Amino acid sequence: MREPAFWYRPRSFPSYALWPLGALYGAIAERRMLRQGADAGIPVICVGNYHVGGAGKTPTVLALTRLLRELGETPVVLSRGYGGRLTGPVMVDRTRHTAADIGDEPLMMARDVPVAVARDRLDGVALAKSQGATVILMDDGFQNPRLLKDASLIVIDSERGLGNGRVFPAGPLRAPLKAQLARTDALVLIGDGHAADDVASALAGRDKPELRARLKPDAASLAQLFGQRVFAFAGIGDPERFFRTLRVSGIDVARTRPFADHHMFSRDEIAALAADAGREQLTLVTTEKDLARLRGREGVPDGIVPFAVQLEFDDPARLRQLVSDHLYKARERRFSRR
Numbered sequence: 001m002r003e004p005a006f007w008y009r010p011r012s013f014p015s016y017a018l019w020p021l022g023a024l025y026g027a028i029a030e031r032r033m034l035r036q037g038a039d040a041g042i043p044v045i046c047v048g049n050y051h052v053g054g055a056g057k058t059p060t061v062l063a064l065t066r067l068l069r070e071l072g073e074t075p076v077v078l079s080r081g082y083g084g085r086l087t088g089p090v091m092v093d094r095t096r097h098t099a100a101d102i103g104d105e106p107l108m109m110a111r112d113v114p115v116a117v118a119r120d121r122l123d124g125v126a127l128a129k130s131q132g133a134t135v136i137l138m139d140d141g142f143q144n145p146r147l148l149k150d151a152s153l154i155v156i157d158s159e160r161g162l163g164n165g166r167v168f169p170a171g172p173l174r175a176p177l178k179a180q181l182a183r184t185d186a187l188v189l190i191g192d193g194h195a196a197d198d199v200a201s202a203l204a205g206r207d208k209p210e211l212r213a214r215l216k217p218d219a220a221s222l223a224q225l226f227g228q229r230v231f232a233f234a235g236i237g238d239p240e241r242f243f244r245t246l247r248v249s250g251i252d253v254a255r256t257r258p259f260a261d262h263h264m265f266s267r268d269e270i271a272a273l274a275a276d277a278g279r280e281q282l283t284l285v286t287t288e289k290d291l292a293r294l295r296g297r298e299g300v301p302d303g304i305v306p307f308a309v310q311l312e313f314d315d316p317a318r319l320r321q322l323v324s325d326h327l328y329k330a331r332e333r334r335f336s337r338r
Contacts, residue, residue: 002258002260002261003052003053003172003237006164007163007164007166007171007172008160008163008164008172009164010164011164012164014170015164015166015170015171016170018166018169018170019166019170021169021170022166022167022168022169022170022171023167025167025168025169026167026173026175026176029143029167029174029175029176029179030175030176030179032143032145033143033145033175033179033180033183034145035145036145036148037145037146037147037148037149038122038146038147038148039148039334040125040129040136040147040148041125041129041334042129042133042134042135042136043134043135043136043150043151043326043327043330043331044125044135044136044138044147044148044149044150044151044330045064045135045136045137045138045149045150045151045152045153045323045326046138046140046141046142046149046151046152046153047060047061047064047137047138047139047140047153047155048138048140048141048142048143048152048153048154048155049140049142049154049155049156049174050142050154050156050162050173050174050175050177050180050199051162051163051171051172051173051174052168052172052174052237053172053237053238053261054157054236054237054238054241054261055155055156055157055160055190055237055238056155056157056188056190056213056215056311057139057140057155058105058108058109058139058289059190059215059309059310059311060153060155060188060190060213060311061077061109061113061137061139062109062112062113062310062311063213063310063311063312063313064137064153064323065077065112065113065137067316067319067320067323068135068137068323070320071320071323071324071327073134073135073327074132074133074134074135075113075133075134075135075136075137076113076114076115076116076128076131076132076133076135076136076137077106077109077113077114077115077116077136077137077138077139078115078116078118078121078124078125078128078136078137078138078139078141079103079105079106079109079115079116079117079118079124079139079140080103080117080118080119080121080140080141081102081103081106081117081118081119082103082105082140082262083099083100083103083104083262083264084099084100084101084102084103084106084117085100085101086101086102086117087118087119087120088102088116088117088118088119088120088123088124088127089116089117089118089120089123089124089126089127090102090116090117090118090127091114091115091116091117091127091131092106092107092109092110092114092115092116092117093110094107094110094111098295098296099264099292099293099295100264102115102117103117103262104262104289104290104292104293105139105289105292106139107292107295108288108289108292109139113137114128114131114133116128116131120146121138121141121144121146121147122146122147125147135327142154142174142180142183143174143175143180149183150326150327150329150330151185151186151322151323151326151330152183152184152185152186153185153186153187153188153211154180154184154186154187154188155188155190156187156188156189156190156196156199157190157191157193157195157196157238157241158189158190158191158192158193158194158195158196158212159191159192159193159195159241159244160193160195160238160241161193161195161196161199162177162195162196162199165177177199181199181202181203181206182206184203184206184208185208185326186208186209186210186211186322187199187200187203187208187209187210187211188211188213189210189211189212189213190213190214190215190311191214191215192214209318209322211313211314211315211318211319211322212313212314212315213311213312213313213314214311214312214314215245215309215310215311215312216309216310216311216312217245217249217307217308217309218307218308218309218310220308221305221306221307221308221309222249222250222251224305225251225283225285225305225307228251228252228282228283229252229254229280229281229282229283230246230251230252230253230254230255230282230283230284230285230305231254231255231256231257231273231276231277231280231282231283231284231285232246232251232253232255232256232257232285232286232307233256233257233258233259233273233284233285233286233290234258234259234286234287234290235258235259235260235261235262235263235265235290235293236261236287236289236290237261239256239258239259240258242287242307243256243258245307245309246285246307251285251307254280254282255276255280255282257273262293263290263293264293265293265294265297267297270294270297270300270301274301283303283305284301284303284304284305285304285305285306285307286304286305286306286307287306287307288306288307288308290306291304291306
């Protein structure tokens with residue numbers, strides 16, 4: 001779906017009209033979050049967000065993957081495979097799976113880390129452990145009570161924040177904010193904005209840390225686009241963030257076209273993008289996640305450039321200490337139960 005604009009306006013008639021439905025949805029979500037999850041037997045770190053749509057979870061998962069490996073761990077990512085037809089459990093294989101099979105994000109992440117896709121998260125845990133996982137990285141699932149989380153890191157785009165602060169469908173929140181704050185262990189704010197400063201202050205009062213991070217473009221992507229005029233398109237949670245990142249990186253963005261999150265491009269749409277770019281002699285550029293959805297599709301033109309980014313934390317030592325502490329506490333809790 002494409003997010004309605006009124007979610008990011010302070011006052012609007014649609015939001016007020018949908019408030020009763022949002023209150024009901026929020027009450028159900030809050031009650032569900034109170035359930036006790038099953039213990040995976042190994043540490044589980046969840047990377048989630050408070051709201052629907054994109055915020056930067058995938059780059060955060062990949063950054064944590066690198067950190068965990070530095071700490072001597074063997075991480076495996078656990079995903080529901082949103083948008084894919086396979087229910088799992090299945091380990092993602094980039095040589096035979098497509099985004100239509102297992103979703104775009106798992107397909108993209110599997111280039112760097114083993115990814116288990118399973119609608120039932122406990123089945124996914126068993127599969128991940130069979131692959132030698134010492135830590136499970138949950139991609140999303142913060143509000144899902146099926147699995148006990150040892151640490152939950154919440155990602156927010158600091159430019160967009162949480163919109164009007166109302167619960168879906170009146171706003172973008174997946175559950176009442178207070179209930180979600182209570183289960184948060186750290187906040188990851190991406191970018192230099194201040195739209196989420198009030199959330200950070202609320203968590204600071206609970207002695208929960210705020211970690212600042214930024215999306216840094218890959219040097220190879222910048223070199224490939226240097227001196228080119230580009231036509232940027234994206235079907236992610238916040239396409240405008242992608243377009244903004246391109247411009248801030250010095251890319252000459254002549255045209256843009258946003259699509260809904262996880263959009264499955266039709267042959268006609270692909271042909272139209274290629275034709276428009278050709279007429280104006282523009283280079284097509286998109287996100288790595290969008291390109292994952294285009295892999296193996298008929299009619300996809302050569303020369304679409306994926307703009308790769310990597311998440312860098314302002315204080316990596318603080319993140320390292322946070323993760324190390326949670327891993328130690330998780331193992332200490334399990335050892336004390338024996």
